[in-house]
Amino acid sequence: MIRFENVSKVYARGARPALDQVSMEVERGEFVFLVGASGSGKSTFLRLVLREERPTSGQIFALGRDLAQLSRWKVPHLRRQIGTVFQDFRLLPNKNVFENVAIALQVIGKPRHHILTTVPETLELVGLDGKEKRLPHELSGGEQQRVAIARAMVNRPQVLLADEPTGNLDPTTSIGIMRLLDRINRTGTTIVMATHDDEIVDQMRKRVVELANGTMVRDQSRGVYGAGR
Template sequence: MIRLEKVSKVYARGARPALDRISMEVERGEFVFLVGASGSGKSTFLRLVLREERPTSGSVFVAGRDLSRISQWKVPYLRRQIGTVFQDFRLLNNKTVFDNVAIALQVIGKPRHHVMTTVPETLEMVGLAGKEKRLPHELSGGEQQRVAIARAFVNRPAILLADEPTGNLDPTTSVGIMRLLDRINRTGTTIVMATHDDEIVDQMRKRVVELVDGQMVRDQARGVYGAER
């Protein structure tokens, strides 16, 4: 589903590369944790997959396509196959929960009846049934993140990228979010989640890829956060 071949990314000339010759592959339906300290290259990894950045060298393949060879105007179509969730939720504060989720369908031209049925379905799935008319600031952090996940998933993308989705949440709430991501993963959606929440990684026992200073130092099936444990 996602394949990196000797991918390097250097932001400023002469600086240490953010990613250094990374090669790895994520299969369809996999759940992968991307772990490492801040600045280890986790976010750069995700940005490359979203084609918000281009690699300095090497190639990135997403859903069978070489991202360096798709033209600029096709990038939106690539992103329609990828849902994205962030630590800071990135919701529109002046729009209701329903509208925040619906926007993902509206901007890609889905018909109205499709929006009217799919959005409530997805909100129910993430556990927000009955809160359609709320505004983001009326919700708890965990609920806001569920809205963000609903927005990322409402279009049923093949891939879901999550950049520290539990970073702003307390442990109990985080567990709820992880259950939700696990459910989404079971529908066949490939998930790549960048995190430094060791408890969660240890509990889930999924594949773990560890980055240190832009280099991949570990790729472990059913792994834990720290290798030494």
């Protein structure tokens, strides 16, 4: 589903690599935690998968495509098959819940009847049915993140990339979000989640890939946040 072969990324000439010779593969249907200190390269990894950045060396394959060979006009098509969720939710403040999710379908030209059936289904999936008309500021942080997850999933992407999705949430709310992500994963969506949340990682016991200064230092199945525990 995602394969990195000796991937390095150097942002500025002379700077130390943000990623240094990383090779790893994420199989279809996996749930992978990407852990590591601030600045270890987790976000860089995710941006490379989305082709928001290009590697300085090495090869990246995502959803069966060699990203170096992908022409610029095909990049939006790639991104449509990869949902993204961030720490800061990134909702449109003046649009209600329904509209925030519908927009992901409107921008790709889906017909109105499709939007009118798919958005409520997706809101139900994330546990937000009945809250269609609320504005983001009328929702809790956990509910706002559920809207963001609904927006990421409404197009049924093959992969979901999550960058610190529980970073702004309290522990109890975070557990609810993780249950939702686990459920989404069990229905077949591959998930890669960058996180600092040790409790969540320790509870979920999924594959853990650890980066340190851009180097992959650990790849552990059913892993924990810190090595050696």
